[in-house]
Amino acid sequence: MKHILFSVVLVLLAFTAFAQRKNKTENVILITLDGMRWQEVFGGAEQRLITKKFVGDTSKLAKTYLLNTPEQRREKLMPFFWNVIGKQGQLYGNRKLGNKVNVTNKMWFSYPGYNEILSGAADDARITSNDANDNPNKTVLEFINGQKGYEGKVVAFTSWEAFPAIVNSKRSGVYVNGGLTKATNPNEREKMMNELMFQLPDVSGETRLDAFTFNYAMEYLQRNKPKVMYISFDETDHFAHAGMYDRYLASAHYTDGFIKQLWDWLQSQPAYKDKTTLIITTDHGRGNISIDDWRHHGSKMAECDQIWFAFLGPDTEPLGEMKTEQQLYQNQVAAMLARFLNFEYTNETKPGETISSAIKSK
Template identity: 45%
Template sequence: MLRVFLFLYLILSTSANAQPAQNLILVTLDGVRWQEVFNGADSTLLFDPVYSRDTASARKNFWAATSIERRKRLMPFLWNTIGQQGQLYGNRQKGSRMNVSNPHWFSYPGYNEILSGYADERIKSNDKIDNPNVTVLEFLNQQPGFAGKVAVFSSWDVIEAAVNEKRSGIAASSANEPTKPVTSADSLLSDLTTLYPREFGDGVRADFLTYFSARQYVKQKQPRVLFLSFDETDDLAHAGRYADHLTMVQSIDRYLADLWQMMQKMPQYAGKTAILITTDHGRGHTPKARWKDHGTKTADSYQIWLAAMGPGVTASGEQQNGPVLFQNQIAATLSRLLGVDFKADHPIGPAIDTVVGSKP
């Protein structure tokens, strides 16, 4: 009898896992290394006053005896929730490898690859040029039940070009563009966006404003697909501000925890939503000053990571070994999580079967 119950349990759990998600959240943290995601704070940078102005506070906020403790201190939602209920890829110390396939190793080529599933040689700068490729977001926005239900909130203004807001018709709130307030909360966010200091220039909105603008939109519009793109992690790294970079990573992790908890209280999303988190590129690591940089002149900045959770994603936690995965596989994986096969007139990397299961 026990064997019968176990057999039925396996059938039911497999069937449940096979059901696609009804909603999807894609999140990018610009230029966040796999080393911090899987090991937490790097002592060579955290305790160096050149990179952490207040090393005593940095120690208090981010240091712990083991890498397991440090990574949970840095990203508690990622490790205590997604680490238990989903999957994480990219810890090269455990043989889990994920790379970009574009030859540039910086932002716009990475975002195009994430969104279109295609490392396009034409996209070779960070210039704000409309993406010639159809992205998975544009494709989904054309599918029954998704039209008008895809939204993008980004801190960096180039993202609106990466999703080709003009051609795709996707609602994209990017950088410091003005908004039309509807509620008092909208009005406050609009005022903050206008008046808050623009530390990294007019092309970058503070990440907290990007998050709260997106959260307000979710409450009002309840999109089925949401792309949240954060930027200050990369800006702070280029500035050599390691402790501040970690603080921003930790803050974004808290935003995602808040968003997830809010969604679990909304019938539209509770138990029906998948989330995928990744980065556009890695960073250098040796010598330690190379942490500030990326691109082809910076060794190993092609190395990235990925986390996924939700309907259809087996709760197998941190991955070990396996084949090398690539950034161009993310777009098809996102679409498959929603039960749709992404199609375009350019090549598309295959979905990651270990995330979404093998195609029948």
């Protein structure tokens, strides 16, 4: 009997120790690159698209990005992804290796994709357009913002003007600086950006240039020290729709540079160094069958449900490019964000499961 009791006590102690262990992550930065294809993330510039139809100076672009191997091309295009995340974090979605990530919604465009990322579930009954209607679903940002110690510490900076509705900032209380929104209580740098934003040529209506989104986010981060920040970039999608493959690649390249600048700053700050996880993904894929399909996406365009994930932080094993055959889904991002912060995300609908390989076993 004593033997049995002793064994039971050991099991209970082990369970208690397991339950009390916490992730090292105290902060999460979620980043999305709108409509960024997995083909370029894992293979770099695609030779068949470097034509006069899609590129201004084909010789210059080929010399810059069209290197000998997919590995060389992708590293040239997105050096932070492959020199840092590829060595210190994890990247999922190289379908040539059987590593697949898909959306579960049936729409294959932006609002449904962002809703799935943020709420952890598709809503094909109610999210059927890109109209900026308030999201009926509770997002993981709203969930985290409601947790003790996180109130007012969850924010979003987005190029697309629809995000105050997608996050439902009126209901959630999450601060969203989206579209052509100026910084409030600006410092001198933000005052300059507030003016300059309206002095540049109108590129895409109410959607803000990504450089402004990034720099507004960085100023806020440095001054206010949020625990959760969402940064949504747009220009990869904008230039793809315009059929400008050179600018699509350029956008991917300088967005990679933004993320490097962000990570370098985080790692220089005691409040964030080795305590912060980056989650990076996209809202939808793009076509790839005919040569013109890369410009488009939607339910009638094959393969637009194919996406990718990247993770970097203290609780993610440095496995680099994931080469195992597996199937993951967009609806798993919300649960992952919460899990890194030691929360179990719940919603009106059951969110996708966490990705066990992306969080170190305890």
